[in-house]
Amino acid sequence: MFTQLLFNSLIAGSIYTLIALGFSLIYRTVRFFNFAHGVIYTCGAYAAYAFINQLGFHPAAGFICASVCAGVVGSAVDAMVYKPLRRRKAPYLVLLIASLGAFIFLQNVILLIYSSQIVSLNTGPVKAGHLVLGGAITDMQIVILCTSLLLFAALTLFVRYTRLGKAMRAVSDDTVAAGVVGINPERIIGIVFFAGSVLAGAAGILTSLETGIEPTMGMTAMLKGITAAVVGGAGSIPGAAFGGMLLGCAENFGIWKLPAAWKDCIAFVILVGFLLVKPYGIVGKKD
Amino acid sequence: MEYFLHILVITGIYAILAASLNLIVGYTGLPSLGHAAFSCIGAYASALLSLRLGVSPWLALPLAAGVAAGIGALVGLPALRITGDYLALTTFGLGLIVYSIALNWAELTEGPMGLAGIPAFAVAGFQLSSAGSYLVLVAVMAALTYVVLGRIVDSPFGRVLRAIREDETATITMGKDVARYKIMVFIVGAFFAGVAGSLYAHYITYIDPSSFTVMESITILVITVFGGLGNMTGSFIGAAVLIVFPETLRFIGIPSTVAAPLRQMFYGLLLILLMVLRPQGIIGNYHFK
Amino acid sequence: MEILRIDNLTKHFNGVTALDGLSFSIEKGTINALIGPNGAGKTTVFNIISGLIKPDGGAIHLNGIDITSFAPHRIARSGIGRTFQIIRLFSGMTVLENILLALCNKRHESLFAAILPSRAIREAEARTAEKALELLELVNLFAKKDARARNLSHGQRRLLEIARALALDPSLLLLDEPMAGLFPETAAEMRSIIRRLCDCGKTILFIEHDMKTVMDISGHIIVLNYGRKIAEGAPHRIRNEPLVIEAYLGGGSHAAA
Known part of the structure; x- marks a missing residue:
């Protein structure tokens, strides 16, 4: 039982980590809570559905194309909504509310196109899970774990060691100073939105390897991503992974004792609890 | 005709919700993204009081608003420690918790099944169940809300609220117990949202959690921001425009499976446009800081 | 008669010592200046007196009552009014x-x-x-x-x-750089207002960089440097205090008069 719960925690946690990573990457650069992140996750899932089911792509190719699609939508939202707001130096709260508007808008565009019917990815016949240490784990779940780990490692290395990654850090530390030393902040912000959105899209696709796709899936997913990010300290990359895993464990071990329906509520309570007690997260600090 | 009156009833209820949110967001400057939670509590409390305990709706309404106000005080507590976007996120999360409780505490709320057969208001044996007769009640309540909230914001009490919105630290150094005012604002705002929730429950006579989702909170916010932050009249105009206008979609023959998402797309787009072009709303005098 | 007494006030910000055992007291009905180089901790003193931040150690007494633990709005009601270095009005009102x-x-x-x-x-x-x-x-x-x-x-x-x-x-008025950015004629008006307030029985403590004003209107001067009091006394004494001259000229940020 314990092993099974641990597996479930890791799988859920890795998805939350991916959402939180993108969210944090964006937050640390532009300093506002981008609610539209949730709908990018949904976009990823539906794009994968379009590529794999409707256009007949190979799942791996479909995964890549759909992630890029999500990235493009994220960049478009940034260019059309946030950029004009940044230009007039809008406060963070205005950006947050605009992102909420973008969330609602895009979610309903998806609803219009695909209706509220749940669809699922066509990835071949369902196979029985492997038994490892007394817990079952399916091939799909292994794919989810490995892909998330890969993306997490790639992002960490990218931000830490590449020139572009360092430029991102410079922008997040001080936009004006970055401008002075010759980094174009707008270009970097564009890249950050693309990369963050690719991660959200990937998370959406990985989720749909296991469960159905529906237009409203982004809301709870986003809240969980935000929870993971806030728990780990919004803006921190290792913090996002830590928060994601912690949330995955809290939910899955929580429903050991609680009815499963309360699973989502656990995340919201953790979010509000953290905001009240430690709003800047475990590793984060007030700036 | 009946349908038109129905839309007016709904408009009145949203006007109360938007005006009560305006007190919190527009006048005091506290970002609150979970206002539907208060109307949810008001609706459920009122429905349960009249269904389970046989309390008359006339008594259930103020009691339910009182319960919502009590929860409002609890929700106001975070506003003492947290400000700005973190407060927005916290109230958002609290709205989700209330929704989640309504959905999952099935022993009390019947969960997703909802509560049916909620008794209607009655005057001397006459049931206010038609839209026309209910409109009178809603109009009276909306007018009452307008007068009471209007007096609050124009009074010395309201002056302190605007001062908090402008500069909290300076308000404290003027000897004002800012914490107390913030809690009061959430209590009053939640009270009127509770009134709106109760009015809704006894009108539709059936409630389920899906009427109190995040989307509801956002709809209320759109109306408040559109009408104008820091302007009570604006909230009423906002409700009239934003509730009545999308209904025209139905009249030009668009099926409801298309009209519903179109309406929400419109709200989403409007929220973006307002933030970019006019963050204070059509006749507001404050915008988010 | 003593209106304000500050004992052994200490405050650290993230490991940096802003105030280090500061003590002084103020007589009722006098004009007092709090001066010192930038970063000496002057505004921190104001923020602690008005209760906006709490000290790590020490006590503040107003008319003999310990107000150290009072909430800031209560301190305001107990008779301490203040202004800010960067003006904080309710600008939309x-x-x-x-x-x-x-x-x-x-x-x-x-x-x-x-x-x-x-x-x-x-x-x-x-x-x-x-x-x-x-x-x-x-x-x-x-x-x-x-x-x-x-x-x-x-x-x-x-x-x-x-x-x-x-x-x-208020019985005690804290003014944080009241002369900053004023034209000469407004500055003169400000000085005369401060004097008039004193004549009406108010006690004034102000922070100021303009030495002419400080020497001109204050009866008592407290000099801070690195969170400590380095001198205290009447203007003519402070003017010739070697420690003060060194703090100002050595620090190089603001030349003394």
Whole structure:
């Protein structure tokens, strides 16, 4: 039982980590809570559905194309909504509310196109899970774990060691100073939105390897991503992974004792609890 | 005709919700993204009081608003420690918790099944169940809300609220117990949202959690921001425009499976446009800081 | 008679010592200056006295009452008014409203009075408005009473901020750089207002970089450097204090007069 719960925690946690990573990457650069992140996750899932089911792509190719699609939508939202707001130096709260508007808008565009019917990815016949240490784990779940780990490692290395990654850090530390030393902040912000959105899209696709796709899936997913990010300290990359895993464990071990329906509520309570007690997260600090 | 009156009833209820949110967001400057939670509590409390305990709706309404106000005080507590976007996120999360409780505490709320057969208001044996007769009640309540909230914001009490919105630290150094005012604002705002929730429950006579989702909170916010932050009249105009206008979609023959998402797309787009072009709303005098 | 006594005040910010065992006291009805190079901890002293930040150690007594643990709004009500280095007005409100806000007491501002205002409260408000206009006369802002605070000139904003602090009827007034950015004629007006307030029995403690003003109007000067008091006394004594000269010239940020 314990092993099974641990597996479930890791799988859920890795998805939350991916959402939180993108969210944090964006937050640390532009300093506002981008609610539209949730709908990018949904976009990823539906794009994968379009590529794999409707256009007949190979799942791996479909995964890549759909992630890029999500990235493009994220960049478009940034260019059309946030950029004009940044230009007039809008406060963070205005950006947050605009992102909420973008969330609602895009979610309903998806609803219009695909209706509220749940669809699922066509990835071949369902196979029985492997038994490892007394817990079952399916091939799909292994794919989810490995892909998330890969993306997490790639992002960490990218931000830490590449020139572009360092430029991102410079922008997040001080936009004006970055401008002075010759980094174009707008270009970097564009890249950050693309990369963050690719991660959200990937998370959406990985989720749909296991469960159905529906237009409203982004809301709870986003809240969980935000929870993971806030728990780990919004803006921190290792913090996002830590928060994601912690949330995955809290939910899955929580429903050991609680009815499963309360699973989502656990995340919201953790979010509000953290905001009240430690709003800047475990590793984060007030700036 | 009946349908038109129905839309007016709904408009009145949203006007109360938007005006009560305006007190919190527009006048005091506290970002609150979970206002539907208060109307949810008001609706459920009122429905349960009249269904389970046989309390008359006339008594259930103020009691339910009182319960919502009590929860409002609890929700106001975070506003003492947290400000700005973190407060927005916290109230958002609290709205989700209330929704989640309504959905999952099935022993009390019947969960997703909802509560049916909620008794209607009655005057001397006459049931206010038609839209026309209910409109009178809603109009009276909306007018009452307008007068009471209007007096609050124009009074010395309201002056302190605007001062908090402008500069909290300076308000404290003027000897004002800012914490107390913030809690009061959430209590009053939640009270009127509770009134709106109760009015809704006894009108539709059936409630389920899906009427109190995040989307509801956002709809209320759109109306408040559109009408104008820091302007009570604006909230009423906002409700009239934003509730009545999308209904025209139905009249030009668009099926409801298309009209519903179109309406929400419109709200989403409007929220973006307002933030970019006019963050204070059509006749507001404050915008988010 | 002693109105304010500060004992052994200590404050650290993230490991940096802002105040290090600061003690001084202030006599009733006098004008006192708090001076020192940038970063000496002057504004921190103000923030601690007005309760906006809590000290790590030490105590503050106002008229013999320990106010160290009081909430900031209670400190304001106990008789300490203050202004800020960067002016903090309610800029969207009118000049008159700024004053009214400070004048009103708890009873007028209750929720109940807002919903059902009694006649007594309405009358009291009328009296409050009269008092507010008197205060505006004092700082020559009567003509501007209906202007929004944000539309005032810098000097007028400074004056309004002082009038607003005075509306609390404080026994002790803390002014954080009242002369900063003022034209000479407004600065002269400010000096005369400060003197007049002292004549009316108010006690004043102000932070200032303009040495001419400091030497001119204050009866007592406290000099801070690195969170410690390095000198205290009458202007003529401070002027010749070697430690003070060194702190100013050595620090190089602000030359003494």
